[in-house]
Amino acid sequence: MSDKVAETSLFDRDTVYVSEATSRADVFKAVADDLYKKGHVTEDFLKNLNEREDKYPTGIDLSVVSPEYPNVAIPHTEAEFVKERKVVPIKLKNPISFNNMIDPSQKLEVSFLFMILNNDPEGQSNVLAQIMDFINKTPRNQLLTFFKSTSEDAIYSFLQSKF
Template sequence: MNSIDVSLFDSDIVYVSKANSRREVFKEVSDDLFKRGYVKESFLDNLNTREDAYPTGVDMTPVSTDYPNVAIPHTEANFVYKRKIVPVKLENPIQFHNMIDPSQKIEVEFLFMILNNDPEGQANVLAEIMDFLTQTPKEKLLEFFGSDSKTDIFNFLENNFTKVSN
């Protein structure tokens, strides 16, 4: 597969959220994505249902104990119109269940929400995100996670995400 290109990110759908719960942040982001024509009205319900059944929290401590944990929420292709990665910086850590051990809850500070209208492409996008998280130099990734500017987050991803797999 070719490396993912910058078109997976859109400066209009980068979020910094003050939400205090998973459902609250999902609603905030989903409502805006729906208004902008990225997802169907049924997206939010399906996103929550999928997250309940298949948790997406990623414990980053094996990569670095300095990194915040992330989550990579997504749902099936028939609920979205476009293929994008939606970055969401959480100002307040939110509990997600761990993807590897769903009985474990972890505090998450950043979401990479996958919108994928290609049913075959979900695993590829997930792999690209994991490559970005494990292969970006530590000092650069710490700076990225520390940012609360939508513009800085978008620019970092635009300038660094594609370079991971090249």
């Protein structure tokens, strides 16, 4: 419906990450510490991000979209712990286990995170909807290349042009 791509970009070049982490805790900590240092989130962001992911997982099974796609997750937490509206892309070189958002009893191996910073749930278009639209409308071959990329620059420029 009104999910028009926002005019200001949801992505920043300096908050695109390629992570070597092998656990959810490690990748969350590395990214959250950097986001805090850069002033995008509050000090309590990491703690709340972890608690929320434990209770309400955010893994998304993309095999139902295309069997070749890797799974993704959309970690996020309450608006009060973030200072702006952003999507933070994180490529995981080592797949990490997340539980399925719509069926928390199911575990998924995830290799890309779209961390959502949303300080304004009511405003504009829905960020999660935009991420799903991006996944659904990007040609399969291009998306597969994107998900395999381990270059922050390549990830950033692809998202800038295709999201």
